[in-house]
Amino acid sequence: MVPFFGLFLGHPLRLTHLVGAVTAITGVYLMSIKSDFTISPGDLMMLLCAIFFSLQILALDYLTQRFDPVLLSSGQFFVTGILNLVLAFMYETPTWTGIEGAMGALLYTGILSSGVAYTLQAVGQKYMPPTEASMILSLEMVFGGLSGVLFLGDTFTERQMAGIAAMCIGVFVSQLPSRAILRLREKPIS
Incomplete structure (x- = not known):
């Protein structure tokens, strides 16, 4: 979706982005559709979620070109943490016992799955076009399935x-250079 929203x-x-995106979307369809070819509410x-994640990748592309990715991630985690803390007290009644019971999962999810992974994504996107980044990130479904x-x-x-x-x-x-890029590389520099 990123290549299309990016327009x-x-x-x-690029043609390679278009072919790669359509092929990957076909793969997602084949992995998620049920045997009777129905689509569930999930x-x-x-x-x-894919639509919003595509918009997030494009926003991250824009912001990492203007701000330090590590500071950007840190700021986002701080704001998200405060907002979620407020929402937790608005809609739940958190207890210290419950927090202690989930401490391992909270630390793993908060530090590794969110903090480290998202910061590395932001740093990587500073140096990679958003379409190619989104294609690589789309493999999460494959790795999730392989983990299962x-x-x-x-x-x-x-x-x-x-x-x-x-x-x-x-x-x-999607990672292949287009013919136009290959032709530019073949021309001698004068």
Whole structure:
């Protein structure tokens, strides 16, 4: 979705990005569609999440070119933490016992899954176009599925394996330089 939303912001759409995005979207479809080819409400929520995540990647691309990515991430974590703390007391009744019981998961999620991973994403996006970043990040679904196979004993259907292959091919194709870029590289510098 990032390549298509990027058009509205003046980002060029290379043929390799278009082919890669369509191939990866086909892979997502194959991995998530049910055997009777129906879409569940959860799939629609994932689509909505993908839209917002695409907008987040484009915003991060814009902001990391103007601000230090580590400071940007730190500021975002601070604001998000304060807002979530307020919401926690508005809609829940947190107890110290509950917090202690979830401390390991809270620390892992807060520090590694959110803090380190998101900061590394921001630093990486400073040096990578948003379309290519989004294609690489789309492999999260593949790695999540592989983790289910390795740690939970899940299995893939043939359709899901075809989806994984399509996603990997889509990411690979989106990284290929277009013919125009290759022609520019072949011209001697005068």
